[in-house]
Amino acid sequence: MKILRFCLLLFGIEGVFSQYIANDVVSDYGQVKELLAQYYRKHAKKAGNDYDPSVVRNQATSKMFYDGTEATVNRLIWTEVFENDIILTLPQAEALLTESAGSRNKRQASPSAYSFWPNLTVSYEFAYNDEVETWEANLIRSALRHIEHNTCIRFKENGGDRDGLRYFRGNGCWSNVGRTGGRQLVSIGYGCDSLGIVAHETLHALGLWHEQSRSDRDQFININFWRIIRGTEGNFEKRTALTSDNMGQPYDLGSVMHYGAKAFTSDWTANTVETKDKRFQNTIGQRDGISFKDAKMINLRYCTGVCRTTLPCANEGYTDPNDCQKCRCPKGYGGVYCQELERSSCGEELIATQGYQTLRSGPVYANTNCIWRIRSPAGQKLELVIDSVNFPCLDSCTSFVEIKATRSKTATGARLCCKASGPFYSEDDDIILIFKGDSQIQPGYNGFTARYRYCTFNRNIISIVINPQSYGECFSFQSLACPGGLEKTFSIQTASWGLWGQWSECSQSCGGCGYRTRVRGCYGGNRVCPGSDHQREHCNTQPCPVTKVVGSCNGRILLPCYLVDRMTFGEQALSKLSATMRTSLH
Structure with missing residues (x-):
């Protein structure tokens, strides 16, 4: 039913998109469109092609096809957005051209801290007709709850913050990348009605770019440029560290931020994006929900200060910002420290x-x-x-x-x-x-x-x-x-130990009295393995810095580590401490 509804809407799409993307969708978007045209023209020329927006639109809408991603929904607005669904700000568009020209001007092009949300709670609101669009609002709420379940970010409907997200029924599915200030628009138009697409646009708003634009993408996918609609080549350029940050995480073919196989294709029976390992071909382009890696990127960006201690998680898990007493585990792994099979x-x-x-x-x-x-x-x-x-x-x-x-x-x-x-x-x-x-x-x-x-x-x-x-x-x-x-x-029949997890943080910053721990799991047989499932060792053995004290008493006390926690000051406490030390020495 979804596909039929989508196709019926496309036959009348010319009237719907007569104004395309308004110039006031963000500040100076008219200038952004001009820079985008320069960008697309430049990369089309590199491929030996011309760039004509009307030709791109005609070719994009000559045949109807829906692959479940925002790319096929947005075909008529490809020339007015970046990478099919991104509304660039003027500084981002300028940085894009700078990066494309090979400039190393890091001050201009590096990701700005302003683009990240300063608080873990993000306000949002709807610009829908309540009577007609209740189902659409509920879909968006479900997508936001899905992100909340996997990250420390919280969304507050009709919150009073100056900055926030405003979901509305626009022309297609699109968003800014990162915070732009004020009530920034997120379009969830006709054909965008899936939880994965809503999550995709929301992760853009939280600061994530597309996965296939990573600088290391050529290790994992091939781009068939001869199958791409002429003039859209610029949508397959790679970002560098100047404009994006992968935060040390691996390339994820199953990311909700990855292009589908037929992005910008001129032939809907042929793929423009093919995985180097053919067994992963049907992994790309999923819009069921955010992947473990997508959530990890958000949590690394925003949530590292939520938990006071870092757990020794195994299998690339990490301390869960929604429950600091356990690890958040990759799909397939479970238990407190990600050593067990997921239930x-x-x-x-x-x-x-x-x-x-x-x-x-x-x-x-x-x-x-x-x-x-x-x-x-x-x-x-x-x-x-x-x-x-x-x-x-x-x-x-x-x-x-x-x-x-x-x-x-x-x-x-x-x-x-x-x-x-x-x-x-x-x-x-x-x-x-x-x-x-x-x-x-x-x-x-x-x-x-x-x-x-x-x-x-x-x-x-x-x-x-x-x-x-x-x-x-x-x-x-x-x-x-x-x-x-x-x-x-x-x-x-016999059980065996798995690999050791990561070391926890040291309990002390110096002095040699702190400890750190790590754990491992026992697998197979009766799950009884020889030895211990945890290790503990001293850490941070360097001397603590000596603090200069101005007053009647200035010195250092040397005593065994086990007495440190019992150390207090005052005449009565000191006499007890002296007695304890004399007893321990005899």
Whole structure:
């Protein structure tokens, strides 16, 4: 029904968009449009093309297609926004041109602290007709609650702050990046009615750029420029550290901020964005909700001061700003310190053997959420082969089996919903499988079947030069294979320790009396492992700075660490302290 409604609206879109984006949407937006035209013209010329806004609009709307992202909703306004849905401020547009020209003027182009929200509570309001648009307001509220659940940011409806967000029914889906001051507009127009799109635009307002504009994106995706509508090449430029900050987090193909496969395509049957690892192709472009990495970016930006202590979280988890007594864990991991398997409606922890074992998911039902963790014995790696998948096949999977086999736990894994793939090889001693069914899936889908085992890798490096005159690149491929013909199966009954988590913060800043701790999990068998699940050690052993005291008493007291907490001053307390020290010395 959503697709039909969207298409019907597009047939009458010329009248709706007759004014496009108003020049007063932000201060000086008329000048911003002129700078955008310069920017698009420059990058079109670099590709050997002309830039004509009317030609871009005609080509963009010549065929109707909806891929679930804001890009296809916004086709007629592509020439008046940046990267299909961003309303730039004048300083941002100027910085964009400066960056494009290769300037190193950091003062002008670096991200401004003003663009970040100063408080953890952000006011918002609606500019809707209450009678007609109640459902739209409720959708936006749901998206804001979704962000609140995953971050420390809170949204207050009709709050009294001078700065805030004003959601309205504009032409398409768009937002500023970061705080601009006053009641800044967030457009949730017709066709933008999904929780993921609302969350996407709101994360823009909180300061996040698109994922595929990261400077390291060429390690993960290819851009097929010959399939892009001529004149839109500038929407695929990469940002640098001058205008964006990745905060040390890995590239996430499953980010809600990532382009879909057909962004700015001239042929709706062909992809403009393709993942280098083909198994991740149906991971990009999801608009179900924010990813673990999206939330982590917001929490790193705004929430590091919420909790007084830092927990020793494992598997790239971090102290949860919504509950400082536990860690916020990547999908698939759970427990206080992210060492355990995340709780789910089905699934379990599995121990691999030297021969293949089979895993069958069973049928896919609405809201299915099952998680398996496959572990290998110490010193061994895992091989996983997905033999079959049976889900609704979409450009971006909404029901799928997700495989997380890399060392990075923050990024989304490969989501499979169209065809079987494999083998997957673990970079650590575990693989996570996530089996998901969306809320609207129809009966009749059978899920997936897989085989897994542990093995030792044979690594062969093959280097191939592909058309060096044109590309100048040497592509290296690793052939990773387990030894074949292993029929004997060994059941692993004994438990084994996982990797140590991160060290906690030291309890003292100096003096050698502080401690720090770290923990690890016990897995497999009866989960009884030899040794302790935690370690503690002294830290910050450097001497504390001597403070000069002006008065009748000036000196230093040397005593054992265990007496420090009991140390007080006053005649009676000092006499007791002296007695205690005399007793301890005899």
